[in-house]
Amino acid sequence: MIKLTEINKIYRTNEIETVALENVNLEVEKGEFLSIMGPSGCGKSTLLNIVGLLDAPTSGIIEIDGTRTDGMKDKELAAFRNKKLGFVFQSFHLINSLNVLDNVELPLLYRKVSAKERRRLAEEVLAKVGLSHRMRHMPTQLSGGQCQRVAVARAIIGNPEIILADEPTGNLDSKMGAEVMELLHQLNKEDGRTIVMVTHNEEQAKQTSRTVRFFDGRQVE
Numbered sequence: 001m002i003k004l005t006e007i008n009k010i011y012r013t014n015e016i017e018t019v020a021l022e023n024v025n026l027e028v029e030k031g032e033f034l035s036i037m038g039p040s041g042c043g044k045s046t047l048l049n050i051v052g053l054l055d056a057p058t059s060g061i062i063e064i065d066g067t068r069t070d071g072m073k074d075k076e077l078a079a080f081r082n083k084k085l086g087f088v089f090q091s092f093h094l095i096n097s098l099n100v101l102d103n104v105e106l107p108l109l110y111r112k113v114s115a116k117e118r119r120r121l122a123e124e125v126l127a128k129v130g131l132s133h134r135m136r137h138m139p140t141q142l143s144g145g146q147c148q149r150v151a152v153a154r155a156i157i158g159n160p161e162i163i164l165a166d167e168p169t170g171n172l173d174s175k176m177g178a179e180v181m182e183l184l185h186q187l188n189k190e191d192g193r194t195i196v197m198v199t200h201n202e203e204q205a206k207q208t209s210r211t212v213r214f215f216d217g218r219q220v221e
């Protein structure tokens with residue numbers, strides 16, 4: 001489902017060169033729930049951004065669902081990302097001026113989906129994350145756990161096969177974090193979605209199907 005071959009990422013500023021990823025080879029099978037762990041600064045977010053096609057590697061090959069992404073133009077890349085991938089971030093990334101329904105519908109605005117169908121799908125995914133009763137609320141009127149569930153609904157509305165989650169429970173207390181994790185497991189087990197999640201939480205990592213660990217930009221396990 002995801003194949004990374006000899007990925008390197010070097011950040012260059014005027015004076016400093018940071019090797020964020022060094023010769024990373026990683027394959028994620030369809031239906032896997034992979035967790036990525038490692039100390040701060042070891043390259044976890046960089047890796048997730050590269051898998052998510054939000055950032056390009058300095059060298060190496062990315063294949064998603066059998067398609068190589070190098071050589072794709074920006075527009076093509078954006079369309080491919082929109083179709084294949086759903087994102088969940090630590091800080092939710094909701095738009096505070098839009099209500100819950102409008103936030104969830106956002107990924108479909110870039111596709112040719114009628115307003116009526118967008119609404120129907122948004123209501124469906126909000127029911128799935130248990131937030132049917134909060135559809136007209138603004139993000140500022142929700143708890144952190146509810147915000148993250150809205151973000152999960154937004155991530156799945158386009159029916160992506162892959163969900164990328166960067167410390168999805170990092171800003172939540174343990175109870176809300178557990179709810180979000182349960183939701184991710186449900187999306188993995190019941191819907192068969194492939195999930196790649198960065199986490200600092202050993203307990204959460206233990207519950208995933210596989211953990212890879214990084215240290216200083218290199219995969220160590």
Ligand SMILES: Nc1ncnc2c1ncn2[C@@H]1O[C@H](COP(=O)(O)OP(=O)(O)OP(=O)(O)O)[C@@H](O)[C@H]1O
Nearest residue numbers: 011012018019020039040041042043044045046047
């Ligand atoms: N835009 C950038 N420009 C320069 N260096 C960067 C940039 N982004 C990340 N880095 C560096 O690349 C390395 C890897 O960063 P990354 O954010 O991927 O780490 P991380 O493992 O996700 O850390 P954390 O757990 O703290 O979020 C770090 O040394 C960081 O300082």
